[in-house]
Amino acid sequence: MSRILVLGGTGEGLALARRLGPDDIYSVAGLGKRPEGLACSVREGGFGGADGLARFIAAAGVDRVIDATHPYAAQISANARHATFATGTALWALRRAAWSAQPGDDWRMVDDWDGIMAAIAPFRRPLFTLGREPLQHLDDIPASQYWTVRCLDARAGTERARVLADRGPFALAAERELFERERFDVIVSKNSGGASTEAKLEVARERGLPVVMLRRPVLPEADRSFRTLEELLSNLP
CATH class of the missing domain: 3.40.50 (Rossmann fold)
Incomplete structure (x- = not known):
């Protein structure tokens, strides 16, 4: 059985969660409205740092973590890198492209x-x-x-x-x-x-x-990074 854990909190993360199956898990911090109508399970709240996330990954049998958190959620991205390295789990990241200043911007x-x-x-x-x-x-x-x-x-x-x-x-x-x-x-x-x-x-x-x-924080490297949800979905097995 393959099991994906999505670390969400963005619109792209929720859109990805809507494509997941009943064996997969969508995790949110619990600060906003709980998403409804998902086929996957929903987990709310923190993990207790990188070590807590590693324990959750191992206990739940997760074999792929997808970091779809906000570009400024540097701590959870760092925790995901640490936890997936410690457990030998694949880490993918959805890194939304930044805005660029346009003519007339100050x-x-x-x-x-x-x-x-x-x-x-x-x-x-x-x-x-x-x-x-x-x-x-x-x-x-x-x-x-x-x-x-x-x-x-x-x-x-x-x-x-x-x-x-x-x-x-x-x-x-x-x-x-x-x-x-x-x-x-x-x-x-x-x-x-x-x-x-x-x-x-x-x-x-x-x-x-x-x-x-x-300015955006510098986020850790993932095993694979994607700019768009469509690109990520096209690479899922």
Whole structure:
């Protein structure tokens, strides 16, 4: 029996899970909505680090791990490399291509939170599309700024920030309306790649807004890496 373990959390990972059979496993962190209608089993929550993942792989009889996590999920990708090496299990990775700056873009590349704060210092109304990290800093917002944080968490904002609990895909028309209504003057983003959240970059380009872009982490090598889901599926036995 062949058994695949998909480490998910992306749209591509879920699309892959919909192609799996009852012997396979789709794993998600459990931070969003539990996927439904899958033929494979679904596992939610962490594994307890690389060693815990290795124990799970061995106990479940997994013979192929597919890393379809977010491009910024560097720790789980490192854990997957360690665990598959320790267990002699094949590791495939779906590495979504990054966005590239286009004519008219004003990207300011940064490496960490301190770089983000320095880059947005001259601005008043940033839109953060980094996930949950800005929520840890809502008490440190400069008096001259009002933040909008778009992420999966539904939680109250503060006098100086509001939280938009939403997830992609985001349509271009809706993004235009949001930008017009909220009058953002800078966008803070991860270079996630893919079409689901790319519309904000087009609107920023249209409005001449700078984008503070967090560089991608360097991810470990996999036995095989694929840029698209279609390429990966065509190589599955």
